[in-house]
Amino acid sequence: VTIQKSYETYIMRLVPSGLPAETDLSVSAYAWTNSGHFLFATRQGALVTLDGTTGAILHAVQSEQPITSIAVTENFVVTSH
Secondary structure (H helix, E strand, O other): OOOOOOHHHHHHHHOOOOOOOOOOOOEEEEEEOOOOOEEEEEOOOEEEEEOOOOOOEEEEEEOOOOOOEEEEOOOOEEEEO
């Protein structure tokens, strides 16, 4: 038995997606916030925050380089590139 992580299932299929169908979802990093939002970064440098219940896009930004990790603190989101 092999297990393969797939956040594409959560992001695009389990909830009505706020992302365009042609979005490349090569996820490079992800984190859950204390308030239940799901943050993920793509290999193209996008950082997206989804509502953990509805899947709606709450915020999206583009970085100059791909994000390799995300850390969520009480007051901040820290990313490394």
